[in-house]
Amino acid sequence: MSRRLTRRRALATLGLGAPALLLGCDRLGRAPSFRDMVLETGEWLSYRAQRLVAGQALAREYAPSDMSPVFRTNGSTRPRDPDYLAHAETGFADWRLAVDGRVARPGTFSLSDLRDMPARTQITRHDCVEGWSAIGQWTGVPLWHLLQQTGIRAEARYIVFHCADDYSGRPYYESIDLADAAHPQTILAYAMNEAALPMGHGAPLRLRVERQLGYKHAKFVMRIEAVATLAETGLGKGGFWEDRGFYEWYAGI
Amino acid sequence: MGSDDRPLQGGDLIRRHRLSTRLWHWVNAAVLVVMLGSGLMIFNAHPRLYWGQYGANPDPAWLEIGNDGAEGYLRVAGAEIPTTGLLGVWTGHDGQPTARAFPGWATIPSTYNLALARRWHLTFAWVFAVPLVLYAVWSLANGHLRRDLWPKRREMRPRHILRDAADHARLRLPRGTKAARYNILQKLSYLAVMILLLPGMVLTGFAMSPAMAAAWPWLLDIFGGRQSARSLHFVFAAALVLFFVVHVAMVLLAGPVNELRSMVTGRFRLPPERERRG
Incomplete structure (x- = not known):
């Protein structure tokens, strides 16, 4: 009899304990101190550990036969900005990319300027934070080449990408560190699958930063800014989703 | 552990689990809840x-x-x-x-929030992976793996395994001195979890990380691609849930108080031998 009771009690503990545990996790997940002191440690550790292990290793490049038959779009697929739409009408003929901030020679570049620079073509896998992957071919100018052209200064620590799209009036932006900025596969792509970059994928120019998740790959890039700190851009966390949604700034995992 | 020199028998209290095993067990119990709940939430983002x-x-x-x-x-x-x-x-x-x-009662957090679930998952992944490596090294060093977990040659005979399976099926669990050591089904399931499923969770997790897949491209080759690794991550997790359910059921059948005590204090009372009949 006593054994039966014990079993019943054990089962009841399991039955009630599990949901109570999950509700406790909900509570902890809302507490700012738990977020700061516990839930953000994973990003801190992954950033340092992966930089140590991965170094400047290249992301896998695939054969044309490995490419996704259909590369789905995600996020903004048509910015609302009138200036942007006017440029889109004319095929971005008069559009110019601005490069400024902590650079010696700030300047602007047309699409043909960018196409005249050294180009890199790579077939890589795009991994969305949601879990899906698509393989496509990208052609563009290595970001580091552009930053050297403009004379990136010693105090620059991050590269910020200002975009033409917005969510509820808040412009999209993203940022990467210099290790990723100098990585050979980090390019500003103006072509996808051997055609001009379509609007759904970020025309006229998008970032490819192959060792991080999709939301880091800023689309509709209008301006590139070299900064010493991320604190002065947006809400200071280095990206739109980082500011608004508790997403990790370092998205290598 | 009688004070006299008489041989061990049913009813004796023995030292069953060393401290490293007990610590690792309860860390894993907590980590399993967090990883499973947050993992199901992440799955919900692209089911x-x-x-x-x-x-x-x-x-x-x-x-x-x-x-x-x-x-x-x-x-x-x-x-x-x-x-x-x-x-x-x-x-x-x-x-x-x-x-x-997956329904809210099974996910962390209970309402849709991919960013928060990722924070849980990718922080507690460290609490899962680091002790796993430490315990593996320690179990090799202190002989736990070789002495307690690795099957003896005679235990691997089909007849022995079948008899043990038949005993389990009839819920005739080992008693007396036989209960002092793991039986062959226990050894095989613990080894499968420790050598295949748990490292499999870590490695399929790494294979999904674009930075780790760049650093260690063989990850993509052994699992057959990132999406295969994601599928296997889910399959291994389901296998761990199955292990958990059977594990808890066996604890309840074998005597939950004695089993729980052995995993908290390390001391386990050998169940008395059955009365011989006829």
């Missing part, structure tokens, strides 16, 4: 699984949890199973039908 290097909405999925309006379904390898109320569509906290794959 489809694929084989191969790529896989997204336009590509065929071998497993999908979804809904047609108010009807939830699970599609596995072409078969469709109605799951309304449990998967695909279920009643949320607010009493309203919610169209997500």
